[in-house]
Amino acid sequence: MTRAYQCANVSDPHPGKVATSASVAAAIKRAERPVIIVGSELRHLDWALDLAKEQNIPIVATAHVAGAMREKGVRPDREMGAIEITNLLKSPEWDGVRGEGQHDLAIFTDVLYYLEAQMLSALKHFAPHIKTISLTRGHQPNADQSLPNLSEKKMGEFLAEIMGALAES
Amino acid sequence: MIKDGRFILDGMENVVINIGKVTTEEELAEQEWEPMGPTPKPGILSLRNWDHRLLKDFPPFYAPICDMCCLCTYGKCDLTENRKGACGIDIAAQQARMVTIACCIGTAAHAGHANHVLHELIKWRGRDHPIDLGPYIDVEAPIIRTVVGTRPKTLGDLEEILDYVNQQLVHVLSSTHTGQEGSFIDFESKALHVSMIDNLAKEVADIAQIAGFDFPRGDPDAALIDFGFGAVDRTKPIIVFIGHYPAVSVATIDYIEEHGLSDKIEVCGICCTAIETSRYSASAKVIGPLSMQLFFVRSGIADVIVLDEQCVRTDLLEEAQKVGAPLILTTDKICYNLPDVTNRDSDKVVEDLLNGAPGVLISDPHKAAKVITETALKVKPKRDALNHLPELEEVRELAEACIECGWCDRACPNSLPVKDAMIKAKEGDFEGLSNLFSPCMSCGRCESECKKDLPIVSMILKSAQEIAFGETYTMRAGRGPVLDTEIRKVGAPLVLGEIPGIVALVGCSNFPDGEVEVAKIAEEFARRNYIVVATGCSAMAMAMYRCEDGQTLYEKYPGTFDAGGVVNIGSCVANAHIIGAAIKVAAIFARIPLRGNFEEIADYILNKVGACGVAWGAMSQKAASIGTGTNRWGLPVVLGPHGSKYRRAYISNKELSEWELYDKRTGEVVEGEPAPEYLAYPAETMEEAIVLIAKLCIRPSDNAKGRQIKLSNYVDLYKKYMETLPPDLHLFVRNERDIPITMKDEIMEYLEEAGWKPRKAIGDLSRLVPEEEV
Incomplete structure (x- = not known):
């Protein structure tokens, strides 16, 4: 069984699944209104921006990540705090980042591990309408599906495989 | 001398005189100093309406850190997917219950301190030892005056306050027993109540210490x-x-x-x-x-x-x-x-x-x-004769035993790169270990997890010995309360916004990236003429930093409670004086009576005192009660990212809800602005926190000049980190007079794009129902 990256972060009698690149690609394809949430660790920003562009997925910059995106010539769809976007995602009345309706899939990347664990927990308990994927450093049991614990090199490969699987489909 | 009791006079055996309580001259004076307000010594229910009103505008956001309840023998109970526990509790109420328990523990720790120090000082100095805070402080105990409705004059007078503290703590803690409260909102109300009691305990502790140990009495030039x-x-x-x-x-x-x-x-x-x-x-x-x-x-x-x-x-x-x-x-x-x-x-x-x-x-x-x-x-x-740390060669030898499993990184609360540092140390390169000294909080979880039992903390310390043992700094001694004379000077500019705010750096040192961030936050706001105050571990962390000119913050900035001051108020219990300063603004500048008058004072602070707490390294249950108590008085608190593990934030939802407030001058219901937007919010990074602090100091009472100053700081900081204008700027511009002159063209262009319409600035807002409606 895959353990949480921060090993004491075990809270749930029903932990989420360990993701494969194929399962992530399938979930993204299946979703009607996905959203990408990019946090402050900035380890895979280019990948997240590529995914947003290629799949036309709105992107939310948390913390001060919007500045880093602007340096790359990208304007995020929204910029807001991690807890603020989580709060909006759990509200059935919210119209989503582009005003097209509440999202049905949230993809998290590069948020601080322990903060993201709390965001995912909030959505798991209070947002049954939304599925979650964690592509941040290490396994997150609170996500519906999350990366296994991978080295930086393997993680890069994993993310590239997701793009490949999406391109094929 | 007349005493309490039952008397029968000789020769008049059929006449009984009952004297319930004799009023002394001192008690008569006490009755006359201010009329008693509506809620002296409030119980759990007395301020419940205020709590519910706050929680309507700032509803709790829950992020459970545990999906179960393990508090009784029915458990463990699984509370996922709308399941209820054996007692009927659901996940939201369980979170609020755990928050309440944390706040009770925090309050008990401060109340334990207060009981302990007071009783020791009464042994040392006697019950009649006077509480004298010096010639510049008349409002000696603003929290006690407002909550309890008394003015303590001697150490002995504080015993009565602690009796009330202890009683309220018992009532709130008892509500967390299995099969008591079941509503998350009412658990939150209880958490707010017991945390206000925590404020009271801290004030008792620090007043007793100042009086009994002769600590500084608000001295801006403390050593x-x-x-x-x-x-x-x-x-x-x-x-x-x-x-x-x-x-x-x-x-x-x-x-x-x-x-x-x-x-x-x-x-x-x-x-x-x-x-x-x-x-x-x-x-x-x-x-x-x-x-x-x-x-x-x-x-x-x-x-x-x-x-x-x-x-x-x-x-x-x-x-x-x-x-x-x-x-x-x-x-x-x-x-x-x-x-x-x-x-x-x-x-x-x-x-x-x-x-x-x-x-x-x-x-x-x-x-x-x-x-x-x-x-x-x-x-x-x-x-x-003892040698306590390994020599560098021993550090290298120890590192060689590392099997590079990486569990140290995974055990670290901040996921610091310990494994990579060990790999470098094997080659005799200690820079990686040395670089961990500043961000490491020396919790030792890495050592506890290490399969080879390596003394990682000692290895880091040895590798960083030149930094650790060589650097010395200065910290201004904790000065205690803010002087009434200082409040007289800053009261009006604070309420009107011309001093853009009070930034209060408080709490523990579980920082996400070392002590330096709390110092940088302090410097950013001191430079901008905010009043920066600090207590406890944050006040100490701020000392471990030198500004570009080589001075520490305490050397560079004055210790006065005024624009551009950096003020070390004191220890954890001295946090009471920060809330006390906000209360004194209401009492001294606005002349609102304090005595037993919590709601009116808190309502004033929420709408008119632009202050923001920052608990960047909040770790303990005491920090939970300090923050929650601060919130009940209407003061927002920004937490560091570890603060998300407290399970609960108080955040408004500006995209989904409109606030209905009262215009105090007309009694009409009006739409408020999200100022402040949150009461308790964990930020992810220092940069996000800095921008948020500037925003959370905005208040409806700002005059046009004050709003310009606050917006100019908010916009400038947002542009510094995000390279654009804030996306919610239109919410805080009431009319063109609020726009900073130097930014006018840029902001007007933005406002036109956002479809902004000018609105009336209503400075005298309230969340309290006007008396005629009651």
């Missing part, structure tokens, strides 16, 4: 204290005090002075005891916040380690033994299974310790003072 590992003279015997309760360190300093030993012994401290000790004696040194605890003990510098209470590592007996330092415990809170030798002859106790007893418990501060001092003098020559 600059030497700070850091390098500040202690290692040729002398060194005593370190760790914790919060200062009676023992005060008694020890007295003993040292009385025996002519002042130039022969070094006294230093870690955590709030360090601040308290330096409030008593400017020659005491401060080592640092609680994040320095394990580093300092491992360094072996201390010859005697003295613990009192709160936030002390629970394995310090084991750690003290490793470095051959006797451990002396001084309160009933921490006993570590050591013998209580309070009644044993002091000389024999010293002998026991010199002969290898690992530690003792002595609950009498004066007896402890003698044992501590005499032991330090005698143990020093023995300990000089």
